[in-house]
Amino acid sequence: xxxxxxxxxxxxxxxxxxxxxxxxxxxxxxxxxxxxxxxxxxxxxxxxxxxxxxxxxxxxxxxxxxxxxxxxxxxxxxxxxxxxxxxxxxxxxxxxxxxxxxxxxxxxxxxxxxxxxxxxxxxxxxxxxxxxxxxxxxxxxxxxxxxxxxxxxxxxxxxxxxxxxxxxxxxxxxxxxxxxxxxxxxxxxxxxxxxxxxxxxxxxxxxxxxxxxxxxxxxxxxxxxxxxxxxxxxxxxxxxxxxxxxxxxxxxxxxxxxxxxxxxxxxxxxxxxxxxxxxxxxxxxxxxxxxxxxxxxxxxxxxxxxxxxxxxxxxxxxxxxxxxxxxxxxxxxxxxxxxxxxxxxxxxxxxxxxxxxxxxxxxxxxxxxxxxxxxxxxxxxxxxxxxx
Amino acid sequence: xxxxxxxxxxxxxxxxxxxxxxxxxxxxxxxxxxxxxxxxxxxxxxxxxxxxxxxxxxxxxxxxxxxxxxxxxxxxxxxxxxxxxxxxxxxxxxxxxxxxxxxxxxxxxxxxxxxxxxxxxxxxxxxxxxxxxxxxxxxxxxxxxxxxxxxxxxxxxxxxxxxxxxxxxxxxxxxxxxxxxxxxxxxxxxxxxxxxxxxxxxxxxxxxxxxxxxxxxxxxxxxxxxxxxxxxxxxxxxxxxxxxxxxxxxxxxxxxxxxxxxxxxxxxxxxxxxxxxxxxxxxxxxxxxxxxx
Numbered sequence: 001x002x003x004x005x006x007x008x009x010x011x012x013x014x015x016x017x018x019x020x021x022x023x024x025x026x027x028x029x030x031x032x033x034x035x036x037x038x039x040x041x042x043x044x045x046x047x048x049x050x051x052x053x054x055x056x057x058x059x060x061x062x063x064x065x066x067x068x069x070x071x072x073x074x075x076x077x078x079x080x081x082x083x084x085x086x087x088x089x090x091x092x093x094x095x096x097x098x099x100x101x102x103x104x105x106x107x108x109x110x111x112x113x114x115x116x117x118x119x120x121x122x123x124x125x126x127x128x129x130x131x132x133x134x135x136x137x138x139x140x141x142x143x144x145x146x147x148x149x150x151x152x153x154x155x156x157x158x159x160x161x162x163x164x165x166x167x168x169x170x171x172x173x174x175x176x177x178x179x180x181x182x183x184x185x186x187x188x189x190x191x192x193x194x195x196x197x198x199x200x201x202x203x204x205x206x207x208x209x210x211x212x213x214x215x216x217x218x219x220x221x222x223x224x225x226x227x228x229x230x231x232x233x234x235x236x237x238x239x240x241x242x243x244x245x246x247x248x249x250x251x252x253x254x255x256x257x258x259x260x261x262x263x264x265x266x267x268x269x270x271x272x273x274x275x276x277x278x279x280x281x282x283x284x285x286x287x288x289x290x291x292x293x294x295x296x297x298x299x300x301x302x303x304x305x306x307x308x309x310x311x312x313x314x315x316x317x318x319x320x321x322x323x324x325x326x327x328x329x330x331x332x333x334x335x336x337x338x339x340x341x342x343x344x345x346x347x348x349x350x351x352x353x354x355x356x357x358x359x360x361x362x363x364x365x366x367x368x369x370x371x372x373x374x375x376x377x378x379x380x381x382x383x384x385x386x387x388x
Numbered sequence: 389x390x391x392x393x394x395x396x397x398x399x400x401x402x403x404x405x406x407x408x409x410x411x412x413x414x415x416x417x418x419x420x421x422x423x424x425x426x427x428x429x430x431x432x433x434x435x436x437x438x439x440x441x442x443x444x445x446x447x448x449x450x451x452x453x454x455x456x457x458x459x460x461x462x463x464x465x466x467x468x469x470x471x472x473x474x475x476x477x478x479x480x481x482x483x484x485x486x487x488x489x490x491x492x493x494x495x496x497x498x499x500x501x502x503x504x505x506x507x508x509x510x511x512x513x514x515x516x517x518x519x520x521x522x523x524x525x526x527x528x529x530x531x532x533x534x535x536x537x538x539x540x541x542x543x544x545x546x547x548x549x550x551x552x553x554x555x556x557x558x559x560x561x562x563x564x565x566x567x568x569x570x571x572x573x574x575x576x577x578x579x580x581x582x583x584x585x586x587x588x589x590x591x592x593x594x595x596x597x598x599x600x601x602x603x604x605x606x607x608x609x610x611x612x613x614x615x616x617x618x619x620x621x622x623x624x625x626x627x628x629x630x631x632x633x634x635x636x637x638x639x640x641x642x643x644x645x646x647x648x649x650x651x652x653x654x655x656x657x658x659x660x661x662x663x664x665x666x667x668x669x670x671x672x673x674x675x676x677x678x679x680x681x
Binding site for chain 2: 039040041044047174201202206207208209211212215216233234238240241242244245261262264266267269
């Protein structure tokens with residue numbers, strides 16, 4: 001049976017060469033550490049973003065890896081949405097040889113991870129942490145990827161002013177940078193453009209009851225025509241349920257964290273709520289094509305724009321490694337910092353000239369009849385964006 | 389405005405009272421502070437969601453959800469706590485923490501880490517005007533349900549044989565057993581009642597929050613624990629008093645604190661709790677006898 005014998009030899013040959021091929025690949029391997037929340041309060045944000053990142057890395061690996069050269073090995077560890085645990089797993093990932101670090105969708109854990117990566121010069125990208133103070137709090141290795149809070153707030157404020165809104169009530173929570181600062185950024189722009197802040201209220205994240213705050217809003221002598229908040233799940237549903245339950249019909253605007261299936265599923269309750277997204281899938285757009293490809297990849301449609309944002313992180317890294325021409329963390333960092341008008345899926349992304357929070361478009365959306373409707377997409381004027 | 393805030397306070401206090409009572413019933417009999425009580429609420433919340441998704445009419449869904457809470461409590465006792473019977477307070481406490489963490493992870497990985505929206509019927513978000521202030525339907529239902537539940541429980545404990553046995557067991561379990569009343573039945577009933585209360589509280593909680601999530605049980609069980617301690621651990625009237633007191637203090641502080649101090653609300657509430665305990669170390673209405681340790 002010579003033919004079988006030959007086949008056997010061919011197989012053996014292939015196996016030997018295969019091993020050789022794999023061993024050369026592993027010599028050109030780059031480890032990306034992902035310290036992200038698989039459980040806890042941040043999981044609903046980190047998981048979609050990470051799914052997008054995995055998709056892009058899988059695609060890049062099929063084409064030879066980052067910069068066509070370095071096969072990516074993605075190591076993922078659960079932070080349990082805990083800031084201290086984030087530092088612990090970041091250290092474990094550094095010890096495992098990570099040359100690029102991915103951190104959760106929130107400033108506080110991302111800063112704790114950045115404290116470890118900064119001295120080593122490891123480029124660190126937050127999945128969708130959007131607090132503009134985030135990068136300054138860590139240093140030159142830390143990059144935001146999502147439109148920053150002050151940029152989002154400026155976009156929403158511009159829109160509110162264009163609608164003729166005059167008086168706003170700001171609802172903040174000191175429990176996170178996002179919930180504390182975003183409405184205040186909004187307030188700054190709104191005041192500068194002729195609006196007035198007629199009241200402020202606070203809540204604790206996870207607070208069961210908003211009735212006292214709502215009664216205060218109802219009792220304001222100067223009635224607001226808009227409530228701006230950065231509350232998200234589960235606080236946002238609770239707030240709006242109790243607000244509408246108390247018979248208050250003042251419109252409520254928020255930002256990216258309420259662009260989720262949970263909020264959408266609230267149906268009539270959130271009619272008229274304006275929020276932001278990293279992009280909008282117009283027919284024929286790259287984002288529409290991405291959404292279709294993601295659906296095929298993950299078996300379900302993207303829940304929000306966190307998936308595409310995660311996917312774009314992969315593209316940014318690919319471009320950076322290509323520019324750097326090596327897997328040296330410092331060279332990759334410099335390459336990311338120098339990106340200008342990089343064509344992502346949602347639009348052009350620029351890091352050059354920023355403090356490492358990207359300049360990129362913001363899509364404004366509005367819930368209507370249980371669906372998110374596109375209002376407009378804009379890049380706010382840099383001069384209007386309040387300092388972090 | 390003031391009348392409105394009083395309604396808010398009573399409505400929140402009522403939910404806290406139901407929760408604290410659920411903790412207290414079990415503690416008075418088994419000496420266990422069940423930190424997995426919050427997960428019974430979560431479970432009821434998911435049961436409500438599932439029933440609504442399956443197309444059950446709203447009242448049926450609520451019934452299913454509350455029964456699920458009650459049955460889950462009994463199952464929890466049978467599976468996790470019965471093998472630990474007679475163990476030290478610390479062991480029981482740790483067991484309840486373990487059950488709580490386990491259930492949270494099961495909810496997160498088995499259902500979704502993301503909160504799920506629960507569409508409450510439209511009339512529940514409505515409000516009616518009464519003179520010159522409006523009362524929400526939600527808070528009103530909350531007050532009525534809490535009051536009815538407290539009255540029903542009182543009647544059960546005063547008038548039925550099992551209820552009497554439970555009150556006796558809270559004072560001296562050994563004597564009750566000597567009277568020939570099976571311990572397991574008393575304990576199972578205690579868990580059943582606490583599960584019922586958790587289920588009811590969950591309905592009121594979800595009605596006000598419009599979503600269920602895997603971690604939703606944490607805050608309520610913490611508040612209930614505080615309420616039960618302030619009221620006097622193991623004392624049922626104490627738990628109710630503690631629940632209302634906590635709800636009223638929280639709403640009043642939220643309503644009156646100036647913006648700059650408002651973030652310290654929880655710190656102020658807890659300082660108040662410490663102050664109460666300094667004056668009355670056994671709580672507002674102490675249990676009839678000190679607990680066995």
